[in-house]
Amino acid sequence: MTSARKILFVTGTRADFGKMEPLAESARDAGFEVSFFVTGMHMMRKYGLTKTEVHRTKGFGVVEFINQRDSDPQDTILAKTIIGFSDFVVETQPDLVVIHGDRVEATACALTCATNYIRCAHVEGGEVSGTIDEVFRHCNTKLSTVHLVSSDIAAQRILRMGEPAQCVHVIGSPELDKHAQDSGVPLTEVKARYDISFDEYGIVVFHPVTSERAHIGAQATALFGALEASGRSMVVILPNNDPGTNDILEVIERLPPARFRPIPSMRFSYFSELMKNASAVIGNSSIGVREAPFLGIPSLDLGTRQTKRSTAESITHCEARDTAAIGAFLRDEWGQRYPSYSGFGLGAAAATFQKLLRDDAFWALPLQKHFANDQD
Helix, strand or coil: CHHHCEEEEEECCHHHHHHHHHHHHHHHHCCCEEEEEECHHHHCHHHCCCHHHHHCCCCCEEEECCCCCCCCCHHHHHHHHHHHHHHHHHHHCCCEEEEECCCHHHHHHHHHHHHCCCCEEEECCCCCCCHHHHHHHHHHHHHCCEEEECCHHHHHHHHHCCCCHHHEEECCCCHHHHHCCCCCCCHHHHHHHCCCCCCCCEEEECCCCHHHHHHHHHHHHHHHHHHHHHCCCEEEECCCCCCCHHHHHHHHCCCCCCCEEEECCCCHHHHHHHHHCCCEEEECCHHHCCHHHHHCCCEEEECCCCCCCCCCCCEEEECCCCHHHHHHHHHHCCCCCCCCCCCCCCCCHHHHHHHHHCCHHHHHCCCCCCCCCCCC
16 A cells, blocks of 8 residues: 555755755655655755755655754765654655765665665656766666656666666656746745845856865856946855865855845745745756756856756856856846757656556566666
8 A cells, every 4th residue: 555655855955955855745645654764955044954845845754864964975975864863764765765866864764775675765866966976876876776867868878787667767856846836925024034135047056066175266266256347136045065165155244235145045935935035046956957058047157067967058068167158148138038948858757756656567677677688
């Protein structure tokens, strides 16, 4: 019976929860017992203590685990997460664990599932995301038993990695399900809640790139210097906690508050409404190559973090230190609108996921991994 099966979603950041929530809601509505294992940045006050967003949802169990201190390197976070997650899943025995993307927490949980023969589904595998993130993402693919990918291109990459075709399912990017709907929040309420006074604004999200840590401060200085010189107003969503984030935060702290509004984190529905009304998206976050093109908003993708991730016509690429290109984008693309880009789905991931869960074949897939090859 589906109602007896337990599905555990792992979330470590505000971003991956936005992707997991539609899938969790669809599983809950189908009668499964759904819980969240909440860890990572969610548990850190410095990044907005976003665990509250998970607790705000209805019909889910929530378990919290602190897996890091602010100064911990990624290998330490990996080790701590394995220990905590292993204790939890061995005790609770979920029927399915759902992880996302390329964060170190996801790798720790995928490894734990593999060594304990617990079925694990990986969301948005098969994508390129640069530096150590891409290494983690592909590790998660090989450790997981089921692959819930966002595009046909991602599916083909996973097949080339030797994963069986019956284990790879193209569902699209789950967060687009939410963006495709009315946010339910008027823009005036969003601005009031987050103290945003600008009539027109861009959204900036600039994360550290772990392999470029020595230069990330200089990149941030050039980027925000160009944004300041443009005369435009910006809502700045603070970066994630990867190594190098403090160098970016030091630059953000010096920005003039009259035209820059830094925010640690936002509720998803509020951020969705803010984004739908933005004049542009700037930075190196996946929102610039995924959500922004889906909504038809011009985006400036900076540096290497999202290399080869999307070919949408609404995206402009340049280096973070290329102040002339940044200025030209803000002059020429500001306020433009493009046709919706469907390369990452049409906003129906949750329905596709629920259909999979209702299929007995999904639960019959073997847990023993093997390298699939047409010549076998």
